[in-house]
Amino acid sequence: MxxxxxxxxxxxxxxxxxxxxxxxxxxxxxxxxxxxxxxxxxxxxxxxxxxxxxxxxxxxxxxxxxxxxxxxxxxxxxxxxGPELLSQLLIRNGQPEWPVVRSVLEARRMIGTQVARLAASRATPDAAAAVQNAAETLAAASDPVSQQVHALTFWERVVDAADSIAFRLIFNSLRNAYEPTMTAMAGVMVAEVGRSDLYRALAEAVAAHDEDIATGVAATLLDLGTAAVTTAIDQLQQQEQHS
The missing domain is CATH 1.10.10.10 (Winged helix-like DNA-binding domain superfamily/Winged helix DNA-binding domain)
Incomplete structure (x- = not known):
């Protein structure tokens, strides 16, 4: 050794x-x-x-x-x-471990929809305004890396609006795991972070306290990233099989 x-x-x-x-x-x-x-x-x-x-x-x-x-x-x-290990599992030799990335996004999808529902149920006027401001900031971003940064901020505001310490700590772990991969993930995650219309729709649902719409929009939004990563993994596996 x-x-x-x-x-x-x-x-x-x-x-x-x-x-x-x-x-x-x-x-x-x-x-x-x-x-x-x-x-x-x-x-x-x-x-x-x-x-x-x-x-x-x-x-x-x-x-x-x-x-x-x-x-x-x-x-x-x-x-x-615990989930704090995810940040070390996600990157190997400077490259994303795609199956781990997919696992994180799957967990994010399950958690994110419930966080969105809670946010719509509990958001104060100030918290709802912060979510809407974050959506507008994201919409103004142009490159995929900065879009991912602002998307994380958007979800942080949604978690704040949900007012759940358990979800907040889970979010922190997922964010810390994901942040080191943002540059490598830029081309894949643009399918999600480029959809400013869906972020705005989710922000509006939170402000309107519409739990069902917030849950549905969050699921649609998060499914885009998961599907894009799944496609990337499948393509990489096919390339490896033919190399």
Whole structure:
């Protein structure tokens, strides 16, 4: 097992990132024991307290299990990990992992429609106005990357209008996972973020407190992105089969 010496100031973060990448990439399998704290410190070229802090973060993320007096073992992140891992699963070697992207968009579709319904039910006048302003800002954007940025802001305002801390925290995780992919996703997601008419329609439904229309428009809008990614995945798989 090869690790790279740490060059940055936050040694524990670098240790955490390297071990996380190996767990998510399958180089460290579930049930496998990590080297001792001393051996990890030597391999990374950092202090043992830095390794100890990284191990604590890994345990909090559900990636390892620490047992007093026993070796630290790798856990199955699919069973024990949280949505904060999505940002590391989405990009591999600088490229999007399309099946993971599709999974995120599918989850977004299911959650987004319910958030839109709640927003239409609960939006205050100020919250509804913020959603409408975000829709107009998005409509004025011209390139796909900035459109995605403003689309995220739009959905943030919808989540605010829904007034649900649970949905807010879920949204934060999905947004943090998606943001690093925006440049790579620009050509695909234009099918969704370019539909300013639907964003405006959703904003109007929220302001009018029309839950059914808000839910339907949100579903139509979010399905566009999911369908575009699904098509891109199918095309890539066909290219791989013929290469």
């Amino acid at each position: 090869m690790f790279e010496p740490i060059a940055r100031k936050s040694a524990s973060t670098e240790v955490f990132d390297q071990i996380t990448a190996r767990v998510l990439g399958g180089d460290l399998a579930a049930g496998e024991s990590l080297p001792s704290e001393r051996r990890l410190a030597e391999a990374f070229g950092v202090s043992r307290p830095a390794v100890r802090e990284a191990i604590q973060k890994l345990a909090q993320a559900g990636l390892v299990e620490v047992r007093q007096g026993d070796a630290t073992s790798v856990r199955d992140f699919r069973q024990h990990g």
